[in-house]
Amino acid sequence: MSITVSSLQEDINSPNHPLYLHQQDHPGLILISKKLTGFDNYSSWRRSIMIVLNAKNKLKIVTGERTEPDAISNIKALWERTNDMIISWILNTVTDQISNSLNLVSNAAELWKELQEHYAQLDGHTIFQLANEITKLKQEGNSVEIYYRKLKGFWDEMDALEAPYTCTYTCNCENGRTSGERDQRKKVISVSHGIG
Structure with a gap:
């Protein structure tokens, strides 16, 4: 059986x-x-x-x-x-x-x-502070790993604030892909801005 x-x-x-x-x-x-x-x-x-x-x-x-x-x-x-x-x-x-x-x-x-x-209400002030922290973050004397961990922590916190509701659907549409690509570009720009 x-x-x-x-x-x-x-x-x-x-x-x-x-x-x-x-x-x-x-x-x-x-x-x-x-x-x-x-x-x-x-x-x-x-x-x-x-x-x-x-x-x-x-x-x-x-x-x-x-x-x-x-x-x-x-x-x-x-x-x-x-x-x-x-x-x-x-x-x-x-x-x-x-x-x-x-x-x-x-x-x-x-x-x-x-x-x-x-x-779970969006707090505009907190989002602004996080965006500011991301912009100000520099690698300086830290290793790339430490710099990336700090940056990823800010990104994760920002994602949690901006998307407090769980979606149970997987989006494969063009708008979903475009939005995801836009988010990735923003992250790449902030990384390249902070290294050095």
Whole structure:
């Protein structure tokens, strides 16, 4: 008898199932050491928590891809338990001030959406500062590797600020290619400007 990937994913006792909780999972678990403090670190916090939630196979619950089952479903209680666990994990990684305003949210996807709507707003001042840092960055006495790491860090932060919403589609159209090529040209220009 062969076992398919889809049957493994639907086995609630399998670690591949989004509702599966490991025996070491508990509400007090702190998934990342970085705490969300506000607008200033939302992008990096979001990226870190998404990586961990994906590694624990819980990201689909947070993004709403795995929705709450009907009241008569045999996995409703398990979904509620997993949902509450995820809410606890997220609240453990935000400051008390932020956490106190979110304590009444009872759905992990709603909590995620509320955080995104509140903190993912584009901050023109921060984008301007990053663009300025990229322009001012010089290799000077640093190795190319150190210079590139600093520059890439700025680019990654800029990308996170300018594209806070995850797109699940792969774009192969002409506009997508042109936009990507334009971004690459900007990066090449900033690299050639800073080396020397």
